Amino acid sequence: MVSHCNLLITTPFILQPIKSPRPTFLTTTPKSLTLICKVEPKPTSARPQKKTTMDVPDKPSRRNARKSSYGTSRRSILKKTFSQEQVSFTAPVSDDPIVAIIGGGMSGLVCALNLEKRGIRSTVFDTGLHGLGGRMGTRIIDPQPLIFDHAAQFFTVSDPRFAELVDGWSDKGLVRQWLGTIGALELGGRFVPLPSSPPRYVGINGMRPLADSILSQTSMVNVVRPCWISKLEPFNGMWHLLENGKPRGQFDALVIAHNGKCANRLLAQSGLPLIAKQMKRLELSSIWALLAAFENPLPLPANTDGFPFEGAFVKGIDSVSWMADNTKKLMTSQSSGPHCWTIFSTAAFGKRNKVPQESIPTATAEKVKEAMLEGVETALGLSKGSLERPFYTRLQLWGAALPTNTPGTPCIFDPYGRAGICGDWLLGSSLEAAALSGMALANHIADYFESGGARSDEFAVGLHNEFQLLEGHDIGQFPGLESKEQINKVAGEAEQTIEDTVVAKEVFRFVL
Ligand SMILES: Cc1cc2nc3c(=O)[nH]c(=O)nc-3n(C[C@H](O)[C@H](O)[C@H](O)COP(=O)(O)OP(=O)(O)OC[C@H]3O[C@@H](n4cnc5c(N)ncnc54)[C@H](O)[C@@H]3O)c2cc1C
Numbered sequence: 001m002v003s004h005c006n007l008l009i010t011t012p013f014i015l016q017p018i019k020s021p022r023p024t025f026l027t028t029t030p031k032s033l034t035l036i037c038k039v040e041p042k043p044t045s046a047r048p049q050k051k052t053t054m055d056v057p058d059k060p061s062r063r064n065a066r067k068s069s070y071g072t073s074r075r076s077i078l079k080k081t082f083s084q085e086q087v088s089f090t091a092p093v094s095d096d097p098i099v100a101i102i103g104g105g106m107s108g109l110v111c112a113l114n115l116e117k118r119g120i121r122s123t124v125f126d127t128g129l130h131g132l133g134g135r136m137g138t139r140i141i142d143p144q145p146l147i148f149d150h151a152a153q154f155f156t157v158s159d160p161r162f163a164e165l166v167d168g169w170s171d172k173g174l175v176r177q178w179l180g181t182i183g184a185l186e187l188g189g190r191f192v193p194l195p196s197s198p199p200r201y202v203g204i205n206g207m208r209p210l211a212d213s214i215l216s217q218t219s220m221v222n223v224v225r226p227c228w229i230s231k232l233e234p235f236n237g238m239w240h241l242l243e244n245g246k247p248r249g250q251f252d253a254l255v256i257a258h259n260g261k262c263a264n265r266l267l268a269q270s271g272l273p274l275i276a277k278q279m280k281r282l283e284l285s286s287i288w289a290l291l292a293a294f295e296n297p298l299p300l301p302a303n304t305d306g307f308p309f310e311g312a313f314v315k316g317i318d319s320v321s322w323m324a325d326n327t328k329k330l331m332t333s334q335s336s337g338p339h340c341w342t343i344f345s346t347a348a349f350g351k352r353n354k355v356p357q358e359s360i361p362t363a364t365a366e367k368v369k370e371a372m373l374e375g376v377e378t379a380l381g382l383s384k385g386s387l388e389r390p391f392y393t394r395l396q397l398w399g400a401a402l403p404t405n406t407p408g409t410p411c412i413f414d415p416y417g418r419a420g421i422c423g424d425w426l427l428g429s430s431l432e433a434a435a436l437s438g439m440a441l442a443n444h445i446a447d448y449f450e451s452g453g454a455r456s457d458e459f460a461v462g463l464h465n466e467f468q469l470l471e472g473h474d475i476g477q478f479p480g481l482e483s484k485e486q487i488n489k490v491a492g493e494a495e496q497t498i499e500d501t502v503v504a505k506e507v508f509r510f511v512l
Contacts, residue, residue, distance in 0.1 A: 084268070084269060084272075084273050089234070089237060089416070091237045093252060093449050097120060097253065097449055098121045098252055099120060099121070099255055099445060100122070100123055100241055100253070100254050100255065101123065101125065102125050102229045103124075103134065104125070104126030104134065104225060104257075105133060105134025105136065105211070105423075106133075106134070106434035107422040107435065107437050107438040107441075108124055108257030109124065109132065109211055109214040110214060110435045110442070111255055111442045112214075112215075112438075112442075113221070113438075114439045115221075115445065120220075120446055121221070121222075122222070123221070123222040123223070123249060124215075124221060124223045125227045125241070125248065126223070126225045127226055130208075132215065133212075134211075134258070135151040135398070135401075136151060136152045136203075136207035136208060136210060137208055138203070138206025138209070140206070144338060146392060147205075147330055148326050148341075148342050149203070149207050149329075150291055151289070151398060151401075152431050152476070153311065153324050153342065154200040154201060155200070155201050155432060156200060156430070156432065156478050157198075157432060161435075161436065162432045162435050169203075174204055175201050175202065175203055175204060177199050177200065178311075179196070180309070180310030180328055181307050181309045182194055182311040184313050184315055185301070185309070185314045185323075185379050186315045186316055186379075187315065187316040187378055189381025190381075191300075191309055193303040194313075202330065203330075204330070224248065227243050228243055228244070229243055230242060230244050231266070232272075236250075238251060238252060239251045239252075252418065252449075253418040253419065253445055253449075255421070256275070257421075257423060257438065258423065259282055259284065263279050264276070264279055264280055270417075270419075275412060275417065275420075278412055278462065279421065281405070281467050282405065284402065285403075286350035286397060286400070286401055287347060287398045287474065287475070288349065288353065289342065289395070290394075291341070291392075291393065291394040291396075292340075292390035292392070292393045293338045293339065293340045293391055293392035294338065294339045294388050295391060298325075298341070298380065298388070299380065310324060310329050311324035312379075318345075318346055318349050319346070319371040320345060320346070320372060320376055321345060321346040322475050323341055323343045323344075324341065324342050325339060338391070341390075343372055347474045349371070350398075353367070355397065356399075357396075360397060369395050373387060402472070403428075404469065405425075405469055406426060406427065406470045407465035407467050407468075409426055409462035411444055412463060413445065413459060413460065413461045413462065414460065416460075418448075420441045422440070428476075430477045430478065
């Protein structure tokens with residue numbers, strides 16, 4: 001790789017300044033970037049050798065520790081975000097570039113797959129302890145086993161490019177159409193089925209295997225997991241990634257395929273102010289997820305054909321917005337055994353009961369769990385205290401659950417910093433949106449590499465887009481059901497159709 005910055009030489013682990021102590025990342029400041037370059041940079045490479053970028057940070061003193069915790073406050077992150085100087089890589093792009101993708105959810109993995117289709121290698125870093133997939137996680141509890149999709153529940157397909165991916169999964173027996181009844185459940189147990197079109201799809205063994213399947217389609221993608229990338233450093237013409245001070249490799253370009261507080265922290269001092277600014281504008285809801293296994297089937301209202309529902313958008317109850325029976329959805333042949341339900345709160349309830357998701361106080365967990373179980377009871381029209389107690393529960397807070405606004409661009413790319421963003425929020429809030437965003441960014445980066453990196457201006461995308469409010473249900477966007485109001489409307493129409501059918505049947509009987 002040819003370096004843009006001739007100030008440094010590298011050994012595998014030690015980076016040394018050899019000439020000027022102050023490298024110039026920005027050789028030609030593009031007009032659009034001059035405004036944000038307010039603060040003189042203090043690149044780590046300009047520091048004395050013992051404090052080079054690849055060194056483990058000094059152990060903080062108590063005073064420093066206070067400072068550093070202050071340093072991650074929202075105010076501090078905002079300040080850093082807006083005052084950092086833009087990095088600009090000016091050296092020609094390598095003939096065999098490698099891209100770092102931070103985030104192994106749908107968007108990051110699809111990005112890796114599509115980079116490979118264009119002949120580009122990548123490394124995907126993901127924090128997942130149990131596996132890849134991010135918000136398309138599935139939890140299996142042995143030995144019974146109990147199975148729960150604990151974020152994405154089902155998906156719809158509207159774009160032919162996503163349809164191609166889904167067809168591939170279908171051919172491998174990984175997905176199928178979810179034919180169970182889904183509807184709107186109103187307080188008191190009134191259930192109105194929703195139309196089965198457009199088709200809804202589920203992972204046959206849950207959503208997570210889809211992530212593994214994307215990876216299995218690749219041979220040029222390296223995965224590092226579990227790994228929490230905590231620092232990005234532009235250095236010697238490359239992006240250097242670190243996990244708590246430990247070097248995790250150097251790359252020609254960066255993809256940020258995650259969002260929320262973690263991404264804001266990572267970008268706050270990265271030298272990518274435009275990208276950081278767009279990320280900072282993203283707003284996310286918080287949603288509680290309760291996984292609950294019951295010995296017996298819940299007493300559910302049935303649809304007109306007499307089948308109890310398998311999934312319901314719950315209306316009029318603060319603590320529950322969605323409930324689905326994973327056993328019916330995923331274990332279709334199982335006639336007995338435990339019943340595994342995924343129950344989501346509303347975003348409003350999530351916001352009111354928000355706590356740090358990494359350390360949920362026991363009292364909060366208990367309060368939230370009870371409120372959600374009560375919500376289920378009320379939704380089903382059961383008398384107080386009569387809902388069977390689940391024999392297994394697990395509560396999780398999705399602190400950065402779903403986007404509530406969007407810049408409405410398939411991806412964001414900063415050609416000067418050779419860094420981009422993909423994720424569901426750029427186009428909406430669904431698995432399909434995430435996949436399309438990953439594809440878009442991969443193709444954009446491949447086009448940029450093919451151009452040799454010389455005409456950077458042409459490749460800037462999404463850096464200044466205004467954000468719009470995102471319509472959708474609390475758990476995402478589904479064609480035909482773009483908002484809660486639409487669910488009410490569609491449910492209303494479905495109800496009318498049912499009533500008409502009943503009246504028609506009555507008239508028919510009367511005429512006969
Ligand atoms: C409660 C809930 C219900 C949902 N239901 C549906 C549904 O039914 N249908 C639907 O289509 N969509 C649904 N969604 C939305 C869907 O899950 C998301 O749109 C999609 O999974 C987003 O994929 P992504 O790749 O953009 O992000 P993510 O899946 O969030 O992936 C980001 C990954 O990056 C990792 N990461 C973060 N920081 C770092 C770091 N510093 N270093 C390394 N790795 C890092 C994370 O661990 C994660 O694995 C739901 C979401 C939630 C929260």
